[in-house]
Amino acid sequence: MAGQTRVYPPKFALLREGDLPTRIYRVVSGWASCSRTLPSGEPQIISLLLKGDVIGVTDMISGSYRHSIETRTAMALQSISQAQLLRLAREDNNVALWLTAYAARENLRITNWLTVLSHGTAVEKIAILLMNVCERMELGSRMVRVPLTQKEIGQHIGLTLPHVSRTLGTLRRLGAVQTRHGCIDIVDRDRLAQIAVNMTGLLDYRGGSFAQCA
Amino acid sequence: MAGQTRVYPPKFALLREGDLPTRIYRVVSGWASCSRTLPSGEPQIISLLLKGDVIGVTDMISGSYRHSIETRTAMALQSISQAQLLRLAREDNNVALWLTAYAARENLRITNWLTVLSHGTAVEKIAILLMNVCERMELGSRMVRVPLTQKEIGQHIGLTLPHVSRTLGTLRRLGAVQTRHGCIDIVDRDRLAQIAVNMTGLLDYRGGSFAQCA
């Protein structure tokens, strides 16, 4: 399911809310955020898009994009027109099954995140967010630098900027992270996990396939 | 995609966390809840299953059920074995596309709900929950009786029982609902919508299909 690959600059608005869906993208490298504007006018970051993620399948169904996609770093994206993907899916039902499996995995991830947001404290929410980013970046045990501002973290987990700052201060004092200007370094992943122990088991789920059902 | 139909009694544990997925169900009538047990031991209700909902697609992918399903009223369920559904999906890719569309719609619903839970006050959360149930029951303008205890509402939206009681008291005083023993009557849907005005636009999304993409 390859398509043409293109590279986009940082801070590029790939898609806006209300756009008509025309293409489906797949992240080859880089980061992007998926956000929406709340009725109150505040933007909310729904999810972070990393390598391997697919953009636009959900919105294809609803007829118009419900979310805005903005690149955060330079990004390489494969893309394919929606019509072409549907044609492929009709011809080869492995494609359709793959789409189903992808959507189902996303469902699990969102559901887990929902639990974190509705039942966690500020410390737990931020710890889990950072842990999930670590998991998904697949960087082994090296220190991970998360390119999110504190304002963006707040928009992602629904906390105000001052409270994010205070909470990161707590995590810093516990030796779990270091704060920088515009990004956060994860220093001690085990400590993070320990802090969020009540939420463990809700880390991003990346496995699963139809293979075992065949 | 019909299968055998069976009727289950209320409070019947259809599926438990950790069960191996074998069948996919579709709700013909009645209510069920989809829940999970948090690391803390507290159960959380993830979603309510109403007429038309499908049970088990997400879990089929992950290899084991991540959720428990318990009937709330008597329920009629169509079911089909997972293997058979996969066979159908392989033979007729409209089935596979339908599954993808269903999963994508669920995604939108969960995402909206996530926004409500992370950005709403207790009053807004409960108002939106009740509104969503109204929408999904498709009962026109008649009074809707929601068969949930306050404890269950708390488990669904992440509030404690005392606070749910107080919040429902507020909604009752505003003339939006009436509380009963074990259920809640929605008296004035417009007033509910007005109370949750900051969250409107996040009501359950029920439309959308592949039709417009074909």
Add this chain to the structure above:
DNA sequence: CGGACTCTTGAGACTAATCAAACGTCGTGG
């Protein structure tokens, strides 16, 4: 009638929001 479950209400503690001010860091242009 008793028991189990559900709901209500109150007081105090804790968490996070709000409002506000100041500080740091980075890039830019004089």
Add this chain to the structure above:
DNA sequence: CCACGACGTTTGATTAGTCTCAAGAGTCCG
């Protein structure tokens, strides 16, 4: 090189919202 503005972060004081603990009242059922 410095001054400046834009942006990001830190901190403080106060207030609003929710949790916790606890006691009691209401409803249903055997």
